[in-house]
Amino acid sequence: MAIHFKTHFLFLSLSVIGSNAFGLDASPQTVVPPTHDTATNIGPTTPSRVYSYEKPTFKNYLIPAIEIPIFQFTLNQADRLLYPHQGYDVTFASGWDHVAHGKWVVDQDDFTINQIGHPYQGTVYFTAARSSGLNFWESWIYSNAGSYLWETYGERSDPSINDQVASGTAGALLGEPLYRLCSLIMDGGGTDPGFLRYVAATLVSPVTMINRFMFGEKYGPTLESRDPEFFMRIDGGWAQNTLIQEPHSARQSATDVVMGKLSLDYGSPGRATYRYQRPFDYFHMDLGGIDSNGRIFDDLSVRGLLFGAKFENDGPLQGIWGLYGHFDYESPQIFRFSTTAVSFGTTSQLSMGKQMALQGTALAGLGYASAGTITPNNDQNDFHYGLTPQGLLSLRWLLGTRLSLDASGRTFYITDHYASRAPGKEKIDRLDTSLLLRLFGGHSISVGYGYVQRVAHYDALPSLSQRIGTVSVMYSYVSDMHLGRVTPDGK
16 A cells, blocks of 8 residues: 655644644543552553552543544545545545455555555554553554554555554554653653753654643653663764675665664663563664665664563573564665564573673564565566564673673564465575774774575565675764663662
């Protein structure tokens, strides 16, 4: 489904401001705070749980139920005006036909629109609910309901299974970290955040800040963050592709490229007082880009704990385990792949002396993924969806307060189950390594090597093997002089 998400920001404000005209500032539902230090909440929605020292939680289910259709109607009208021949001339009858008789398909729309545009559109639905006081799972229902509404009433084309997953679930998995980062930015400004914090928070989660502007702190300031451990690393510099193998690609990758990356760890285990009782009380996010002769390739990965618990011990090993949700969009210059998945696994830290530690995450699970050559030859359309078993192992060895060695490996096996055009099987492997030296303050330098390989076998297309290896030299900035090492007391 061709969704032109570059128009979203323009009409986002109109749709949300319109909701205020409907008088949605109604009496919200109240969750009474407990009188003891054990998490609790009225009803079964335990992700809403609050503590005795926290403000009561207020909810309004009507606000997102109005905001989402207003946003979709405005977006549809804009798309109808800008793209008059692409199936946006919907009617109530065409939408009802989709609901009653519509055949759900796996569409072949533009990869970026499907795998970035739809997830971002899903964040609009999700954060509309989240910023109205609803918990993660309630907001996930709204993001899926919003996705279904768009698939049936937003376009004339057949409803799309992959778009439903991308908007409904990937939108929630991406929306929650954005919502929490918005909250973290505002919390860092104390009782009177400055103008730049408002700007930054709005860029991160515009719907959250629009609802805050309209309704104040009635539905929570943003989120009771409970002081999570937070580590940020920013990298930028030069890189060289030392290995390039790109059959069936109509363009040639550059040898010298410019790279940048932002990595975030929120709620890393190891602090004694921090609790994991809500989805995404722990998450990791990577955002990166490569400039190759003016062509930009972007990466976005998020993984967070949905259900889980801490290791209960007083030894050197501290961690969490449980069910994780993750969304990945990767474009390593030759091909692209993306996945929305759930995995079972663990994130932990092993203390190895006063200044040393080994941190790691190990996950194995199942997702729905897609892959394809970025610029295929005319005779090679290998855009392929399918159910995807996948695994991840990420390690960070902290050698005091000056050195860290990072290594992360991921593997994806895209099957022919629920496949689209170009049915077949693909195996994608990615390895990223980095050695960082902190010089003074947060200023650091790092060297790294990344390797990505895609091997694909199709039913009706030639098999292919694509790979690229990249050496990088980067300026790096870290937010923590301990390089992300977590101590029990948080100091």
